[in-house]
Amino acid sequence: MKLLEDRIMAEGRFLPPEIIKVDSFLNHQIDPILMEEMGKEFYRLFADAGVTKVLTIEASGIAMALEAARCFRVPMVFAKKSKTRNISGDVWTAPVFSFTHQTMNNITISKQYLNRGDKVLVIDDFLANGEALRGLISVCEQAGAEVVGCGVAIEKYFQPGGHELREKGYRVEALASIESMNAETGEVVFHH
């Protein structure tokens, strides 16, 4: 998606070893017009998949997942990173390691909101090692829901997460896929 690639080149910062910071428009300050366009693109990519629910994880995935769900006119559910008092009853849960926080979290989803028969589009902001998507896929499997696709804003194509998921048969689409980056020079090559 050229709009997102252009924005990454204009505002992204590339830090050693392989960190891409996009918090001016994607995951701290958020550009709602860009989110709207990204939502439309996820819809275009998965329009034939029979999506009944969009699933993401708090917090950075929520904005783009909401805009996708708005296009599909289906509910969006976000997994929570720790079990809170106000999620009552039974939950689906899976462990997810966060490289950002260097912590292991349990993600949880109330069983009420993910069911057998759901056709789920899983969305997240970044795909690198695939930890978050694997956790979200795990809760779908526990629920007996079908994962019809995975959509991410930015894939680090030089890391293994996306490749592993595709090898397992999942349909994974990235709106911007980074083939290589040089944090020293700021040089970025997109995979198309």
Place this chain on the structure above:
Amino acid sequence: MKLLEDRIMAEGRFLPPEIIKVDSFLNHQIDPILMEEMGKEFYRLFADAGVTKVLTIEASGIAMALEAARCFRVPMVFAKKSKTRNISGDVWTAPVFSFTHQTMNNITISKQYLNRGDKVLVIDDFLANGEALRGLISVCEQAGAEVVGCGVAIEKYFQPGGHELREKGYRVEALASIESMNAETGEVVFHH
């Protein structure tokens, strides 16, 4: 906002002592069409306020804040609940007590994304004791930004947060304001 009041009555669950659970459409599973309508309503209420930025706190405020920001065509910024590795440099911070989690968190906002001259609409899902809004107002004051309004989805009008903020001169608008509730009978009276 009748649409939201109707939804609260249809799907909300009321638990002792004074808990309102709306996680089927507002803060776990999210109805994107309702969010869109709520965003439009926030826009209608604060259209004259010169809003340059919408500010909220992760995670439940993000969806409605995004939809409001999309109407205003301004950036949305969400405060994070703990300082993470990937927020670099200086941050504005304030302590916020979470009744839901019974923990004290620091909320943080990168200084890059909240500045003197910003006219900020602060948005959150619930207003009860006002802890989250006070924290968000505090970071705006630290930044020299002007809080032009506070918008919440649901105010517990029988709790002190909203009254205290209005006494201090803040413009506070709730899309649904609950005057009283009886968790035993499910009886709810809205304040208009």
